[in-house]
Amino acid sequence: MGDTRTADETGQGPGLPPVITFREPGSFARSVMAERHPALIQQVRDAFPYGPRQLRALDALLHEIAHGVVEPLDHGSPDRDLWLEWGREHLGRPWFDTPFLWGESYFYRRLLDAVGYFGEGPWRGVDPFAPFKRAELSGGTVEEELRALDDLVHLPAAERASALLHASLWGNRADLGFRGPGGAPEPAGGTPAGGLVADDGAALWSLLPPGARATVAVIADNTGRELIPDLVLVDHLLRHGHADRVVLHVKPGPYYVSDAMTADVADCVRRLAGASGEAGAIGGRIREAMGAGRLDVRAHAFFCAPFPYGRMPGDLREELASAALTILKGDLNYRRLVGDRLWPGTTSFTELTAYFPGPVAALRTLKSDVVVGLEPRALEELERSGHAWRTSGTHALIQVRP
Numbered sequence: 503m504g505d506t507r508t509a510d511e512t513g514q515g516p517g518l519p520p521v522i523t524f525r526e527p528g529s530f531a532r533s534v535m536a537e538r539h540p541a542l543i544q545q546v547r548d549a550f551p552y553g554p555r556q557l558r559a560l561d562a563l564l565h566e567i568a569h570g571v572v573e574p575l576d577h578g579s580p581d582r583d584l585w586l587e588w589g590r591e592h593l594g595r596p597w598f599d600t601p602f603l604w605g606e607s608y609f610y611r612r613l614l615d616a617v618g619y620f621g622e623g624p625w626r627g628v629d630p631f632a633p634f635k636r637a638e639l640s641g642g643t644v645e646e647e648l649r650a651l652d653d654l655v656h657l658p659a660a661e662r663a664s665a666l667l668h669a670s671l672w673g674n675r676a677d678l679g680f681r682g683p684g685g686a687p688e689p690a691g692g693t694p695a696g697g698l699v700a701d702d703g704a705a706l707w708s709l710l711p712p713g714a715r716a717t718v719a720v721i722a723d724n725t726g727r728e729l730i731p732d733l734v735l736v737d738h739l740l741r742h743g744h745a746d747r748v749v750l751h752v753k754p755g756p757y758y759v760s761d762a763m764t765a766d767v768a769d770c771v772r773r774l775a776g777a778s779g780e781a782g783a784i785g786g787r788i789r790e791a792m793g794a795g796r797l798d799v800r801a802h803a804f805f806c807a808p809f810p811y812g813r814m815p816g817d818l819r820e821e822l823a824s825a826a827l828t829i830l831k832g833d834l835n836y837r838r839l840v841g842d843r844l845w846p847g848t849t850s851f852t853e854l855t856a857y858f859p860g861p862v863a864a865l866r867t868l869k870s871d872v873v874v875g876l877e878p879r880a881l882e883e884l885e886r887s888g889h890a891w892r893t894s895g896t897h898a899l900i901q902v903r904p
């Protein structure tokens with residue numbers, strides 16, 4: 503069957519670089535659908551004593567991805583109609599023909615259907631990724647990272663601020679989906695293996711002068727080893743007057759394995775508050791800030807939608823417009839911010855994000871092909887390195903559009 507979709511529907515409009523799909527043999531996106539997703543289904547299958555219904559549904563999803571076409575959500579799924587609309591151009595076609603952003607997002611939604619997350623039965627509301635999140639939170643690495651906070655207490659404020667910003671940035675490398683079977687190994691030792699390919703850190707701090715009574719929005723990404731340093735940074739912003747109020751945006755449901763939901767925020771705050779030393783003090787202050795409404799948690803449905811932020815609904819746009827700065831964490835949020843396309847690496851970050859309702863800062867380790875805003879010389883050097891710098895999580899960036 504020929505492709506009868508219009509340029510708009512495929513996202514391959516004139517003048518724009520191609521939208522990334524799973525089609526390209528050897529591409530990173532293809533490996534996500536062909537290797538990572540099947541491995542993840544197996545991990546979830548192993549982690550729970552599911553009944554025959556869930557096991558059959560997981561097997562069917564696995565088979566559908568490899569051999570079938572994209573099927574709609576189950577009858578009775580609360581958002582079936584929404585996804586019928588969102589998937590109008592993709593349902594009924596092979597999974598590998600769908601855009602990377604849409605297909606990956608829909609995969610996670612289908613996984614929730616398979617395990618009965620939205621169903622009427624006993625598995626309703628059981629986060630299929632909870633065991634992985636729990637193991638990370640109670641593990642030795644988090645323990646060490648919490649203890650390391652004691653070393654920062656006596657640093658001058660500016661140095662501490664920079665250290666906390668970098669901890670939040672590199673926390674994005676600790677991504678459970680990324681580390682799973684089929685994923686690249688995590689660089690050892692918790693220290694950054696590459697460097698920053700762009701560093702607008704100074705511009706970020708200049709947008710948050712102490713005493714400005716600003717609201718800062720943080721669009722969170724992963725829980726655990728990423729959300730903990732995010733919360734530590736939030737505490738610093740509130741405590742040192744860089745922000746008067748912080749709104750932390752999380753996902754309304756399980757997504758991309760380790761993405762933070764409200765329940766995960768609660769677990770991370772509990773983990774902090776239960777620790778000794780500076781970590782415990784920070785946990786106590788975060789609880790207080792939440793109780794006083796200085797730290798608000800929101801879970802807008804759009805954060806699990808398969809679209810770039812250019813399509814954000816009016817209420818979210820209005821909310822972000824009122825922030826002095828939106829800090830946007832992680833790789834997926836970056837793809838949604840600039841558009842999941844094969845942009846030339848020197849494309850202007852400022853121009854691509856001009857539509858965003860207010861000043862925005864992206865904090866991201868590189869875990870997919872999309873990257874913009876690089877200096878031509880830096881890009882050349884990276885390309886010459888022969889290293890998988892775009893996808894291996896060894897490099898990171900801080901990019902700001904004031």
Ligand SMILES: O=P(O)(O)OC[C@H]1O[C@](O)(CO)[C@@H](O)[C@@H]1O
Pocket residue numbers: 534538606674677679680723724758831832833834835837869870
């Ligand atoms: O948690 P992050 O930083 O958004 O990373 C998620 C990234 O991992 C992947 O899901 C691949 O496993 C990418 O497609 C995605 O951009």
